[in-house]
Amino acid sequence: MSDWTPFSHIVVNLARQIRPGEIAFSGVNSTLAMLACLLAKRAYDFHFTYLNVAGGVEPEPRKVPHSSSDPALVAGSPAIFGNEDFYDLCARGRLDLVFLGCAQVDGAGRTNVSVIGDWRNPKVRLPGGGGAAVMMPTAKRVVTWRTEHSTRTLVEKLDFVTAAGNLQTVVTPIAVLQKREGRLALESRNPQVTLDEIIRQTGFRFDASAAQPTAPITPRERAALETLDPQGEFAAGVRA
Protein backbone atom coordinates (compact mmCIF):
# COMPACT_ATOMS: atom_id res chain seq x y z
CA MET A 1 0.00 0.00 0.00
CA SER A 2 1.32 3.39 -0.94
CA ASP A 3 0.04 6.66 0.39
CA TRP A 4 1.66 9.11 -1.96
CA THR A 5 -0.45 12.11 -2.81
CA PRO A 6 0.19 14.06 -6.03
CA PHE A 7 1.64 16.81 -3.83
CA SER A 8 3.92 14.62 -1.73
CA HIS A 9 5.13 12.64 -4.75
CA ILE A 10 6.31 15.83 -6.40
CA VAL A 11 7.83 17.62 -3.40
CA VAL A 12 9.59 14.59 -1.89
CA ASN A 13 10.98 13.38 -5.21
CA LEU A 14 12.23 16.87 -6.02
CA ALA A 15 13.97 16.93 -2.63
CA ARG A 16 15.54 13.54 -3.33
CA GLN A 17 17.43 15.02 -6.30
CA ILE A 18 19.58 17.14 -3.95
CA ARG A 19 22.96 15.60 -3.17
CA PRO A 20 25.31 16.20 -0.23
CA GLY A 21 27.51 19.25 -0.54
CA GLU A 22 25.68 20.72 -3.52
CA ILE A 23 24.67 24.30 -4.15
CA ALA A 24 20.96 24.17 -5.03
CA PHE A 25 18.74 26.99 -6.27
CA SER A 26 14.99 27.56 -6.50
CA GLY A 27 13.55 30.36 -8.62
CA VAL A 28 10.44 32.41 -9.22
CA ASN A 29 6.99 30.77 -9.43
CA SER A 30 8.53 27.59 -8.00
CA THR A 31 6.64 26.94 -4.79
CA LEU A 32 6.98 23.15 -4.99
CA ALA A 33 10.75 23.39 -5.55
CA MET A 34 11.05 25.84 -2.65
CA LEU A 35 9.17 23.36 -0.44
CA ALA A 36 11.47 20.57 -1.67
CA CYS A 37 14.60 22.50 -0.66
CA LEU A 38 13.13 23.35 2.74
CA LEU A 39 12.06 19.71 3.15
CA ALA A 40 15.56 18.44 2.34
CA LYS A 41 16.97 20.76 5.01
CA ARG A 42 14.65 19.20 7.59
CA ALA A 43 14.53 15.56 6.50
CA TYR A 44 18.10 14.78 5.44
CA ASP A 45 21.24 14.78 7.55
CA PHE A 46 23.68 15.96 4.89
CA HIS A 47 24.60 19.57 4.25
CA PHE A 48 23.83 21.44 1.06
CA THR A 49 23.69 25.15 0.30
CA TYR A 50 20.24 26.49 -0.49
CA LEU A 51 20.02 29.69 -2.57
CA ASN A 52 16.79 31.25 -3.82
CA VAL A 53 15.58 33.96 -6.16
CA ALA A 54 14.77 36.32 -3.29
CA GLY A 55 18.51 36.51 -2.62
CA GLY A 56 18.49 34.19 0.40
CA VAL A 57 21.52 32.10 1.35
CA GLU A 58 20.64 29.25 3.70
CA PRO A 59 17.50 31.10 4.85
CA GLU A 60 15.52 30.11 7.92
CA PRO A 61 12.08 31.51 7.06
CA ARG A 62 9.84 31.95 10.09
CA LYS A 63 6.89 30.89 7.96
CA VAL A 64 6.66 29.35 4.52
CA PRO A 65 5.52 32.00 2.02
CA HIS A 66 3.01 31.39 -0.77
CA SER A 67 5.40 32.81 -3.34
CA SER A 68 8.84 31.34 -3.95
CA SER A 69 10.20 34.85 -4.51
CA ASP A 70 8.82 36.29 -1.25
CA PRO A 71 11.39 38.26 0.78
CA ALA A 72 10.49 35.93 3.68
CA LEU A 73 13.02 33.64 1.97
CA VAL A 74 15.80 35.99 3.02
CA ALA A 75 14.92 35.72 6.73
CA GLY A 76 17.81 34.35 8.76
CA SER A 77 20.12 34.59 5.76
CA PRO A 78 23.65 35.74 6.65
CA ALA A 79 24.14 37.25 3.18
CA ILE A 80 22.13 38.56 0.28
CA PHE A 81 23.07 36.83 -2.93
CA GLY A 82 20.75 38.55 -5.37
CA ASN A 83 19.69 38.10 -8.96
CA GLU A 84 22.87 39.21 -10.62
CA ASP A 85 24.98 37.11 -8.27
CA PHE A 86 23.19 33.79 -8.64
CA TYR A 87 22.84 34.09 -12.42
CA ASP A 88 26.54 34.81 -12.70
CA LEU A 89 27.31 31.91 -10.37
CA CYS A 90 25.31 29.64 -12.68
CA ALA A 91 26.90 31.03 -15.83
CA ARG A 92 30.39 30.28 -14.52
CA GLY A 93 29.38 26.70 -13.80
CA ARG A 94 29.15 26.78 -10.01
CA LEU A 95 25.45 26.00 -9.50
CA ASP A 96 25.12 22.25 -9.04
CA LEU A 97 21.34 21.94 -9.09
CA VAL A 98 18.73 24.34 -10.40
CA PHE A 99 14.98 23.82 -10.13
CA LEU A 100 13.34 25.35 -13.21
CA GLY A 101 9.64 25.23 -13.94
CA CYS A 102 8.10 24.62 -17.34
CA ALA A 103 4.81 24.40 -19.20
CA GLN A 104 5.94 21.65 -21.58
CA VAL A 105 8.89 19.28 -21.63
CA ASP A 106 9.90 16.98 -24.49
CA GLY A 107 11.62 13.62 -24.54
CA ALA A 108 15.02 15.23 -25.01
CA GLY A 109 14.50 17.28 -21.85
CA ARG A 110 14.00 20.63 -23.52
CA THR A 111 11.37 22.98 -22.07
CA ASN A 112 8.80 25.54 -23.18
CA VAL A 113 7.87 28.37 -20.85
CA SER A 114 7.07 30.88 -23.60
CA VAL A 115 3.92 30.15 -25.58
CA ILE A 116 1.23 27.57 -26.39
CA GLY A 117 0.42 27.70 -30.09
CA ASP A 118 2.22 29.84 -32.62
CA TRP A 119 4.46 32.64 -31.31
CA ARG A 120 2.73 35.29 -33.43
CA ASN A 121 -0.80 34.02 -32.88
CA PRO A 122 -0.66 32.23 -29.55
CA LYS A 123 -3.38 30.28 -27.83
CA VAL A 124 -1.75 31.08 -24.49
CA ARG A 125 1.06 33.57 -23.90
CA LEU A 126 3.09 32.17 -21.00
CA PRO A 127 5.12 34.23 -18.53
CA GLY A 128 8.44 33.46 -20.20
CA GLY A 129 11.53 31.66 -19.14
CA GLY A 130 13.01 34.05 -16.64
CA GLY A 131 16.60 32.92 -16.77
CA ALA A 132 15.85 29.45 -18.13
CA ALA A 133 17.64 29.91 -21.46
CA VAL A 134 20.77 30.94 -19.59
CA MET A 135 20.55 28.52 -16.67
CA MET A 136 19.56 25.33 -18.49
CA PRO A 137 22.81 25.06 -20.49
CA THR A 138 25.09 26.32 -17.70
CA ALA A 139 23.81 24.67 -14.49
CA LYS A 140 25.36 21.28 -13.82
CA ARG A 141 21.90 19.67 -13.42
CA VAL A 142 18.42 21.06 -13.90
CA VAL A 143 15.29 19.50 -12.43
CA THR A 144 11.75 20.33 -13.53
CA TRP A 145 8.29 19.22 -12.49
CA ARG A 146 4.69 19.30 -13.64
CA THR A 147 1.59 18.99 -11.47
CA GLU A 148 -0.22 17.61 -14.53
CA HIS A 149 1.26 14.54 -16.19
CA SER A 150 -0.43 14.46 -19.58
CA THR A 151 0.19 14.41 -23.31
CA ARG A 152 -0.18 18.19 -23.38
CA THR A 153 2.57 18.76 -20.79
CA LEU A 154 4.98 15.91 -21.60
CA VAL A 155 5.00 16.33 -25.36
CA GLU A 156 6.57 14.86 -28.47
CA LYS A 157 7.11 18.34 -29.90
CA LEU A 158 7.33 21.60 -27.99
CA ASP A 159 5.31 24.57 -29.23
CA PHE A 160 8.47 26.63 -28.62
CA VAL A 161 11.96 25.76 -27.33
CA THR A 162 12.63 28.20 -24.49
CA ALA A 163 15.55 26.33 -22.98
CA ALA A 164 17.74 23.33 -23.74
CA GLY A 165 20.76 21.82 -22.07
CA ASN A 166 21.36 20.06 -18.80
CA LEU A 167 17.85 19.05 -17.79
CA GLN A 168 18.32 15.83 -15.85
CA THR A 169 15.06 15.06 -14.06
CA VAL A 170 11.29 15.49 -14.47
CA VAL A 171 9.02 14.84 -11.48
CA THR A 172 5.23 14.50 -11.72
CA PRO A 173 2.48 13.15 -9.44
CA ILE A 174 2.93 9.72 -10.99
CA ALA A 175 6.49 9.45 -12.28
CA VAL A 176 10.16 10.37 -11.97
CA LEU A 177 12.02 10.53 -15.28
CA GLN A 178 15.80 10.82 -15.57
CA LYS A 179 17.80 11.67 -18.67
CA ARG A 180 19.93 8.79 -19.92
CA GLU A 181 21.97 9.13 -23.08
CA GLY A 182 20.14 12.26 -24.10
CA ARG A 183 16.58 10.97 -23.60
CA LEU A 184 14.24 11.01 -20.63
CA ALA A 185 13.70 7.51 -19.26
CA LEU A 186 11.32 6.33 -16.54
CA GLU A 187 13.23 5.91 -13.30
CA SER A 188 10.33 5.30 -10.94
CA ARG A 189 6.54 5.34 -10.92
CA ASN A 190 4.05 6.11 -8.21
CA PRO A 191 2.92 2.58 -7.21
CA GLN A 192 -0.69 3.73 -7.46
CA VAL A 193 -0.43 3.82 -11.26
CA THR A 194 0.59 1.22 -13.83
CA LEU A 195 3.30 1.58 -16.42
CA ASP A 196 0.59 1.47 -19.11
CA GLU A 197 -1.14 4.47 -17.55
CA ILE A 198 2.10 6.45 -17.58
CA ILE A 199 2.75 5.51 -21.22
CA ARG A 200 -0.80 6.62 -22.15
CA GLN A 201 -0.40 9.94 -20.34
CA THR A 202 3.02 10.76 -21.83
CA GLY A 203 3.36 12.41 -25.24
CA PHE A 204 6.83 11.04 -26.01
CA ARG A 205 8.21 7.52 -26.01
CA PHE A 206 10.56 6.63 -23.21
CA ASP A 207 12.65 3.74 -21.97
CA ALA A 208 11.07 2.06 -18.93
CA SER A 209 13.38 -0.94 -18.70
CA ALA A 210 14.96 0.16 -15.42
CA ALA A 211 11.81 1.59 -13.83
CA GLN A 212 11.04 0.78 -10.21
CA PRO A 213 8.15 1.73 -7.94
CA THR A 214 9.00 5.02 -6.21
CA ALA A 215 10.58 4.22 -2.84
CA PRO A 216 8.06 4.88 -0.05
CA ILE A 217 8.02 8.21 1.73
CA THR A 218 10.10 7.98 4.90
CA PRO A 219 8.84 9.03 8.33
CA ARG A 220 11.24 11.99 8.33
CA GLU A 221 10.14 13.13 4.88
CA ARG A 222 6.51 12.88 5.96
CA ALA A 223 7.16 14.77 9.21
CA ALA A 224 9.05 17.52 7.38
CA LEU A 225 6.25 17.90 4.86
CA GLU A 226 3.72 18.23 7.67
CA THR A 227 5.73 20.99 9.35
CA LEU A 228 5.97 22.85 6.03
CA ASP A 229 2.28 22.54 5.19
CA PRO A 230 0.42 21.95 8.45
CA GLN A 231 -2.90 23.23 7.11
CA GLY A 232 -2.62 21.43 3.78
CA GLU A 233 -2.80 24.75 1.87
CA PHE A 234 0.03 23.91 -0.53
CA ALA A 235 -1.22 20.33 -1.00
CA ALA A 236 -4.66 21.69 -1.96
CA GLY A 237 -3.03 23.49 -4.89
CA VAL A 238 -1.98 20.21 -6.49
CA ARG A 239 -4.96 18.21 -7.71
CA ALA A 240 -4.85 14.64 -8.84
Add this chain to the structure above:
Amino acid sequence: MTLVAGLRAAAYGVPFQPVGGVHGSELAALNGWRKIPDPYGSGKEVYVIPAISPDIAVIHANEVDEHGNARVLGSPFWDHPLTRAARRVLVTAERLVSSQALAAQPELTLVPGFMVEAAAVVPRGAWPGSMHPLYEVDYPAVEAYLRDEDGALEAHLASAPETRA
Protein backbone atom coordinates in the same frame (compact mmCIF):
# COMPACT_ATOMS: atom_id res chain seq x y z
CA MET B 1 19.40 37.18 -17.44
CA THR B 2 19.59 38.22 -21.07
CA LEU B 3 17.68 41.34 -19.99
CA VAL B 4 20.35 42.07 -17.40
CA ALA B 5 23.02 41.50 -20.02
CA GLY B 6 21.36 44.20 -22.12
CA LEU B 7 21.20 46.53 -19.12
CA ARG B 8 24.82 45.80 -18.28
CA ALA B 9 25.87 46.66 -21.84
CA ALA B 10 24.18 50.05 -21.47
CA ALA B 11 25.66 50.55 -18.00
CA TYR B 12 29.17 49.66 -19.25
CA GLY B 13 28.80 51.97 -22.25
CA VAL B 14 29.31 49.21 -24.81
CA PRO B 15 26.97 48.14 -27.65
CA PHE B 16 26.51 44.54 -26.49
CA GLN B 17 27.21 42.19 -23.63
CA PRO B 18 28.31 38.54 -23.82
CA VAL B 19 26.14 36.20 -21.76
CA GLY B 20 26.54 32.56 -20.70
CA GLY B 21 24.05 29.99 -22.00
CA VAL B 22 21.19 30.59 -24.47
CA HIS B 23 22.53 27.74 -26.64
CA GLY B 24 19.66 25.63 -27.98
CA SER B 25 16.96 28.20 -27.19
CA GLU B 26 14.64 29.50 -29.92
CA LEU B 27 14.63 32.84 -28.10
CA ALA B 28 17.91 33.62 -29.87
CA ALA B 29 16.42 33.48 -33.39
CA LEU B 30 13.21 35.16 -32.24
CA ASN B 31 15.09 38.13 -30.79
CA GLY B 32 17.83 38.20 -33.41
CA TRP B 33 20.58 37.54 -30.87
CA ARG B 34 23.94 36.85 -32.49
CA LYS B 35 26.60 34.36 -31.47
CA ILE B 36 30.27 35.25 -31.88
CA PRO B 37 33.47 33.22 -31.56
CA ASP B 38 35.84 34.03 -28.69
CA PRO B 39 38.30 36.46 -30.35
CA TYR B 40 41.01 35.15 -28.00
CA GLY B 41 40.82 31.67 -29.47
CA SER B 42 39.24 29.43 -26.83
CA GLY B 43 37.02 28.02 -29.56
CA LYS B 44 33.90 28.86 -27.55
CA GLU B 45 30.95 30.65 -29.08
CA VAL B 46 29.18 33.23 -26.96
CA TYR B 47 25.82 34.95 -27.39
CA VAL B 48 25.94 38.74 -27.30
CA ILE B 49 22.91 40.76 -26.22
CA PRO B 50 22.40 44.31 -27.54
CA ALA B 51 22.38 47.17 -25.06
CA ILE B 52 19.08 48.08 -23.42
CA SER B 53 18.96 51.64 -22.19
CA PRO B 54 15.61 52.52 -20.56
CA ASP B 55 14.51 56.14 -20.86
CA ILE B 56 13.51 56.16 -17.22
CA ALA B 57 14.12 53.83 -14.28
CA VAL B 58 11.79 54.10 -11.29
CA ILE B 59 12.86 52.34 -8.10
CA HIS B 60 11.33 52.23 -4.64
CA ALA B 61 13.77 52.74 -1.78
CA ASN B 62 13.57 52.52 1.98
CA GLU B 63 15.09 55.93 2.59
CA VAL B 64 15.96 58.97 0.57
CA ASP B 65 17.56 62.28 1.52
CA GLU B 66 16.86 65.71 0.07
CA HIS B 67 19.59 65.20 -2.56
CA GLY B 68 18.08 61.95 -3.88
CA ASN B 69 20.61 59.62 -2.28
CA ALA B 70 18.58 56.43 -1.89
CA ARG B 71 19.09 53.51 0.46
CA VAL B 72 17.63 50.08 -0.28
CA LEU B 73 17.56 47.42 2.41
CA GLY B 74 17.18 43.71 1.72
CA SER B 75 17.53 42.12 -1.70
CA PRO B 76 18.13 44.76 -4.39
CA PHE B 77 16.84 42.55 -7.24
CA TRP B 78 17.59 44.49 -10.46
CA ASP B 79 17.91 47.98 -8.98
CA HIS B 80 21.65 48.22 -9.51
CA PRO B 81 21.95 47.48 -13.26
CA LEU B 82 18.64 49.20 -13.92
CA THR B 83 19.66 52.52 -12.40
CA ARG B 84 23.03 52.43 -14.18
CA ALA B 85 21.51 51.58 -17.57
CA ALA B 86 18.70 54.15 -17.58
CA ARG B 87 19.04 57.67 -18.93
CA ARG B 88 16.98 59.11 -16.08
CA VAL B 89 16.34 57.77 -12.57
CA LEU B 90 13.31 58.50 -10.42
CA VAL B 91 13.06 57.36 -6.80
CA THR B 92 10.11 56.78 -4.53
CA ALA B 93 10.93 56.07 -0.90
CA GLU B 94 9.28 55.05 2.34
CA ARG B 95 10.69 58.01 4.25
CA LEU B 96 12.87 61.08 4.10
CA VAL B 97 16.05 60.96 6.17
CA SER B 98 18.97 63.31 6.74
CA SER B 99 22.08 63.14 4.59
CA GLN B 100 24.02 62.57 7.79
CA ALA B 101 22.03 59.42 8.46
CA LEU B 102 22.97 58.02 5.03
CA ALA B 103 26.60 59.11 5.39
CA ALA B 104 26.87 57.03 8.57
CA GLN B 105 26.68 53.90 6.38
CA PRO B 106 27.29 54.97 2.80
CA GLU B 107 27.61 51.36 1.57
CA LEU B 108 23.85 50.97 2.01
CA THR B 109 23.13 53.72 -0.51
CA LEU B 110 22.14 52.00 -3.75
CA VAL B 111 22.02 55.06 -5.98
CA PRO B 112 23.78 58.36 -5.28
CA GLY B 113 21.81 61.57 -5.54
CA PHE B 114 23.76 62.97 -8.49
CA MET B 115 22.18 60.25 -10.67
CA VAL B 116 18.65 60.88 -9.41
CA GLU B 117 16.45 63.39 -11.20
CA ALA B 118 13.57 63.45 -8.74
CA ALA B 119 12.36 61.69 -5.62
CA ALA B 120 9.02 61.38 -3.84
CA VAL B 121 8.23 60.15 -0.35
CA VAL B 122 5.53 57.49 -0.72
CA PRO B 123 4.95 55.43 2.43
CA ARG B 124 3.86 51.88 1.57
CA GLY B 125 4.66 52.70 -2.05
CA ALA B 126 5.59 49.11 -2.89
CA TRP B 127 2.08 47.88 -2.03
CA PRO B 128 0.72 45.30 -2.83
CA GLY B 129 4.33 44.14 -3.11
CA SER B 130 6.63 43.91 -0.11
CA MET B 131 9.23 46.26 1.31
CA HIS B 132 11.85 44.64 3.47
CA PRO B 133 11.80 44.88 6.46
CA LEU B 134 8.69 47.05 6.80
CA TYR B 135 5.87 45.04 5.27
CA GLU B 136 5.15 41.80 3.44
CA VAL B 137 3.32 40.98 0.21
CA ASP B 138 -0.42 41.68 0.52
CA TYR B 139 -1.55 38.43 -1.09
CA PRO B 140 -5.32 39.08 -0.66
CA ALA B 141 -4.93 42.41 -2.49
CA VAL B 142 -3.10 40.70 -5.36
CA GLU B 143 -5.78 38.02 -5.59
CA ALA B 144 -8.49 40.71 -5.57
CA TYR B 145 -7.13 42.68 -8.50
CA LEU B 146 -6.53 39.52 -10.52
CA ARG B 147 -10.23 38.62 -10.38
CA ASP B 148 -11.73 38.58 -13.85
CA GLU B 149 -14.62 40.93 -13.10
CA ASP B 150 -15.57 44.50 -13.91
CA GLY B 151 -14.12 47.08 -11.57
CA ALA B 152 -11.50 44.79 -9.96
CA LEU B 153 -8.56 46.84 -11.21
CA GLU B 154 -10.29 50.17 -10.55
CA ALA B 155 -11.05 49.12 -6.97
CA HIS B 156 -7.42 48.11 -6.53
CA LEU B 157 -6.10 51.41 -7.83
CA ALA B 158 -8.56 53.34 -5.65
CA SER B 159 -7.28 51.62 -2.51
CA ALA B 160 -3.57 52.28 -3.17
CA PRO B 161 -1.71 53.98 -0.30
CA GLU B 162 -0.84 57.03 -2.37
CA THR B 163 -4.54 57.85 -2.78
CA ARG B 164 -4.74 58.45 0.98
CA ALA B 165 -2.40 61.40 1.26
